[in-house]
Amino acid sequence: MKEFAYDRAHDIPTALALLARDPDARYLGGGTNLVDLMKSGVERPARLVDVRGLPLDRIDRAPDGSLRIGATVTNSDLAAHPDVRRGWPALTQAVLAGASGQLRNMATVGGNLLQRTRCAYFTDLASPCNRRAPGSGCPAVTGEHRNHAILGASAHCVAVHPSDMAVALTAFDAVVTYETEDGPGETPLADLYPPVGDTPHRETALPPGALITGVTLPPAPVAARSRYRKVRERASYAFAIGSVAAALDVSDGRVRDVRLAFGAVASRPWRARTAERALIGGPATPAAFTRAAAAELAAATPLRDNAYKVPLVRNLVTALLIELAGPTTATESAGPTEGAAR
Known part of the structure; x- marks a missing residue:
């Protein structure tokens, strides 16, 4: 693993400034995806900015009935929250289907949305991959692609997004909020991930240096009658x-x-x-x-x-x-x- 600097941010302006100071810095939440990729050499940040201490760990019901979920809320706390279980049961089911209990205790909402594909060619440094090395090719198109995309793919990338949680959030018109040094912003979750096209390395539509601060679920009475169903190749923890x-x-x-x-x-x-x-x-x-x-x-x-x-x-x-x-x-x-x- 490449050596890296480590900073712990306790407020949003500090987190943004620390990341802006170093073009090779990355935000660190639970680290359940990022640290694995650092170990394999896929990710090589020069600096990690730990954002777990930011005041973004609450789930609040707004007067209009919407639900505001902080970016550092753990997956376990999200799945167990009474308002989520009552009003958006599919979200609870998706989170519980997404990982082992140990991972859910560490993983954060913001980090879950930013996790990267589990395509074997992406994680294998010996293989070309347009997401990891733009212009190098996509061997999955003619290689091992049994679990890859059937919708919205291109000749440049056929990998799939791994998040279960994001599927449920997308169904309920969730909105992602974020902060930049130029001020706050928001985007519908459906627009957070741009079409793969010929730029698969551009994995989100977030501005450079943006810090996800939360997710808002608008009121939706239909969501109370919802389910999430997942098929995987083994009954235990799997994508x-x-x-x-x-x-x-x-x-x-x-x-x-x-x-x-x-x-x-x-x-x-x-x-x-x-x-x-x-x-x-x-x-x-x-x-x-x-x-x-x-x-x-x-x-x-x-x-x-x-x-x-x-x-x-x-x-x-x-x-x-x-x-x-x-x-x-x-x-x-x-x-x-x-x-x-x-």
């Missing part, structure tokens, strides 16, 4: 090969509101707006759920070995929406595709 965050409000057999986001299918959490538009106002039936999921996945461009993700995610969506719609819908007749979702 998703496909996941869905879903919320559903049904009245008189028709969909009044729905939220859908997919994980492990793109370089960023994938908000399924095509599927949402197809469902709102329509019947809450297994066939309708499957058609909506298929409409979203029509844009998929699978690689040689990951086409399985298309039916996997389609069936996840169908099964999860059936569960949320309740027993009446779940017992309705379903065709072969809907039945397979169970």
Whole structure:
């Protein structure tokens, strides 16, 4: 590991100034991703600015019903918070599915959003990788890509974003707040990760030196009836090969509101707006759920070995929406595709 300087910041202006002083500095939260990458040589910061001591460790309910989550809140505290469990249960489920208890106790909300891909070519210094070394190529396109992207990828990168938490936050229109030396800013989480295009090394839309200070979840009554479902290759702690965050409000057999986001299918959490538009106002039936999921996945461009993700995610969506719609819908007749979702 390369030698590095270490500073501990106790207020936001100090943290920003310390990072601005050194172009090779990085903020340090829980370190559960950054330190691993430093050990392997992928990350080589000259200075770490520890931000765990900043006053950003609270979760507060605002008068308008929104929830404000500080950037240094640990994943464990986020998952256990009563307001999150009641109002956004899919977020609790996503966080609990995302890592072991030990990692959740250390990992922070801000750090979780900034974790980097787990693509094996990215973490292998002997391999080319456009994220790590722009212009060097993406060997995953023709190499090992079973767990890689089927939506929104490009010839320059087919890696997926690893966060479970970010998928649930994306489904509920979360907004990321940040500070820079020029003042505060905010961006919808859906816009935090730019399309991969031909610049996969540009992993966020944050200004240089920006410090994430928190995440705001706007009020959304539908979020109280939500679930997160994750498929992985082993039952123990593992990254998703496909996941869905879903919320559903049904009245008189028709969909009044729905939220859908997919994980492990793109370089960023994938908000399924095509599927949402197809469902709102329509019947809450297994066939309708499957058609909506298929409409979203029509844009998929699978690689040689990951086409399985298309039916996997389609069936996840169908099964999860059936569960949320309740027993009446779940017992309705379903065709072969809907039945397979169970």
